[in-house]
Amino acid sequence: LLASYGRLADATAAAAAHFADAPPADRALAVTLAYRRWGLDHPNELNLVFTDQLPGYAAPADGPTVDAQVEIFRPLTEAGAELTAAGAGDDSDPVRAGLWAAFHGFVMLEANHLLVWLDDPAAAYEAAVRRALGAAGFPDPAPDVRRRFDRWHARRGAPA
Amino acid sequence: LLASYGRLADATAAAAAHFADAPPADRALAVTLAYRRWGLDHPNELNLVFTDQLPGYAAPADGPTVDAQVEIFRPLTEAGAELTAAGAGDDSDPVRAGLWAAFHGFVMLEANHLLVWLDDPAAAYEAAVRRALGAAGFPDPAPDVRRRFDRWHARRGAPA
Numbered sequence: 001l002l003a004s005y006g007r008l009a010d011a012t013a014a015a016a017a018h019f020a021d022a023p024p025a026d027r028a029l030a031v032t033l034a035y036r037r038w039g040l041d042h043p044n045e046l047n048l049v050f051t052d053q054l055p056g057y058a059a060p061a062d063g064p065t066v067d068a069q070v071e072i073f074r075p076l077t078e079a080g081a082e083l084t085a086a087g088a089g090d091d092s093d094p095v096r097a098g099l100w101a102a103f104h105g106f107v108m109l110e111a112n113h114l115l116v117w118l119d120d121p122a123a124a125y126e127a128a129v130r131r132a133l134g135a136a137g138f139p140d141p142a143p144d145v146r147r148r149f150d151r152w153h154a155r156r157g158a159p160a
Numbered sequence: 161l162l163a164s165y166g167r168l169a170d171a172t173a174a175a176a177a178h179f180a181d182a183p184p185a186d187r188a189l190a191v192t193l194a195y196r197r198w199g200l201d202h203p204n205e206l207n208l209v210f211t212d213q214l215p216g217y218a219a220p221a222d223g224p225t226v227d228a229q230v231e232i233f234r235p236l237t238e239a240g241a242e243l244t245a246a247g248a249g250d251d252s253d254p255v256r257a258g259l260w261a262a263f264h265g266f267v268m269l270e271a272n273h274l275l276v277w278l279d280d281p282a283a284a285y286e287a288a289v290r291r292a293l294g295a296a297g298f299p300d301p302a303p304d305v306r307r308r309f310d311r312w313h314a315r316r317g318a319p320a
Contacts, residue, residue, distance in 0.1 A: 093279070
């Protein structure tokens with residue numbers, strides 16, 4: 001479980017590093033694209049990480065699982081903090097939860113074959129993330145972020 | 161699996177029926193509140209219904225599982241059709257997927273104890289659904305929909 005968390009955190013951190021010099025809104029979108037890419041490439045790990053496999057088990061509030069969660073979202077938290085420091089958007093806890101839910105929900109549905117009726121799930125995901133960012137008051141990421149992400153991801157191959 | 165789908169569909173249909181005379185935006189919010197309530201009350205069924213338990217299994221596009229999904233969302237689809245017929249909002253497939261993802265993702269995270277850091281998850285959920293509806297161009301539901309839903313839900317007790 002912790003190893004899977006770590007691999008997802010590596011994926012989001014690598015995307016954030018590649019977009020380190022990009023505006024924070026572009027970086028935030030790139031991180032959510034990495035989250036989707038990892039989820040679609042590792043659907044069983046995705047389900048393992050984000051659903052309770054042990055009925056009644058809840059991660060302790062300060063335990064290692066929660067630390068691992070923090071790592072996954074560090075790049076997003078940092079981008080959000082940069083944007084709100086510049087006066088754009090709302091990174092309060094409820095809004096952050098809603099943003100996470102928006103892209104997490106899409107990845108869960110798509111990875112579990114529940115969005116097979118969409119013609120172009122990648123475009124629908126990007127549009128959904130952009131709407132969610134916009135609804136939270138964040139600036140719209142550049143139009144070519146997905147193209148740049150896909151090119152970078154294809155170049156680096158499929159890491160384990 | 162089909163029985164769990166059916167119980168969730170019953171829950172969303174009952175909420176839609178109670179809000180049958182309300183404006184479609186209010187009814188749509190009430191249906192998402194019923195979806196959350198059912199998910200929090202039946203977390204194991206929620207995970208069973210919405211994650212692939214059989215690695216590599218995908219529901220056939222015209223099979224009974226997909227019919228059951230359609231039932232769950234019939235009240236939302238109808239509310240969306242009413243609103244778009246009146247000139248408000250976008251109920252194209254990609255936007256519908258994004259809306260579903262937004263509230264589904266929140267319920268999945270909350271039911272799996274991943275939002276324990278929120279002070280008031282019910283309020284955060286309501287706000288997230290309102291932002292998602294607004295970002296899709298739909299009118300804002302009335303301010304008291306959640307209060308009316310909660311009162312109705314408390315009155316009818318906890319059905320099996």
